[in-house]
Amino acid sequence: MSIRSAPPLPDASRATLSSSTPTPPHTPPAVPPTARELFKVFALIGLTSFGGGLSGWMMREIVQRRGWLTEADFLSGLALAQAFPGVNVVNLAIWLGFRLKGGQGALAASLGLVLPPMAVVLVLAGVFAQVTHIHAVHVALAGIAAAAVGLSLQTGLRAARRAARGMLPLLFMVATFVAIFALRLPLLWVVGALAPLSIGTAYLQLRGKAAR
Numbered sequence: 001m002s003i004r005s006a007p008p009l010p011d012a013s014r015a016t017l018s019s020s021t022p023t024p025p026h027t028p029p030a031v032p033p034t035a036r037e038l039f040k041v042f043a044l045i046g047l048t049s050f051g052g053g054l055s056g057w058m059m060r061e062i063v064q065r066r067g068w069l070t071e072a073d074f075l076s077g078l079a080l081a082q083a084f085p086g087v088n089v090v091n092l093a094i095w096l097g098f099r100l101k102g103g104q105g106a107l108a109a110s111l112g113l114v115l116p117p118m119a120v121v122l123v124l125a126g127v128f129a130q131v132t133h134i135h136a137v138h139v140a141l142a143g144i145a146a147a148a149v150g151l152s153l154q155t156g157l158r159a160a161r162r163a164a165r166g167m168l169p170l171l172f173m174v175a176t177f178v179a180i181f182a183l184r185l186p187l188l189w190v191v192g193a194l195a196p197l198s199i200g201t202a203y204l205q206l207r208g209k210a211a212r
Contacts, residue, residue, distance in 0.1 A: 035108040042112030054089040
């Protein structure tokens with residue numbers, strides 16, 4: 001397996017992210033992907049990515065390479081996937097598949113993301129049991145884990161750059177980070193308390209812009 005990272009956004013995309021204008025509504029692709037295409041794409045993502053790097057590679061394949069969704073749509077789905085219980089990347093795959101092909105797409109995307117890597121893991125688990133005493137194996141795994149953290153950080157910073165379009169969103173981001181990382185409060189409590197406030201604030205801001 002290889003660890004791959006999505007290429008940086010072009011200048012035009014950076015300009016779009018930094019703009020204060022509202023995000024345009026989702027425009028479906030000219031040729032919607034089939035359920036088979038979704039299965040193949042998510043199987044490729046699952047087999048060539050590690051840990052948190054999955055979400056970054058999903059953005060590269062779905063948004064930048066194939067143009068099936070806009071970056072704004074993708075990051076909205078990423079936020080929802082992280083807010084709901086369960087495995088974030090599986091939640092995201094279900095959301096992306098459903099957005100592109102309804103229930104069939106959600107099923108194809110989730111199965112493509114889970115089944116092929118699961119088969120590989122079952123095979124490698126038997127191999128690892130035979131080589132677990134080798135020190136070099138543990139060193140390699142530590143390097144893979146570090147790369148996965150870097151890929152997760154890249155995706156998180158990209159999402160934060162888009163979300164922090166004012167003082168209030170930035171305050172909610174900082175409050176969430178402090179509550180979970182510094183104060184070690186339960187995630188469910190933090191999301192339950194801050195998510196309604198953040199959603200309500202965003203709604204009032206959009207309503208105010210629409211009234212102007």
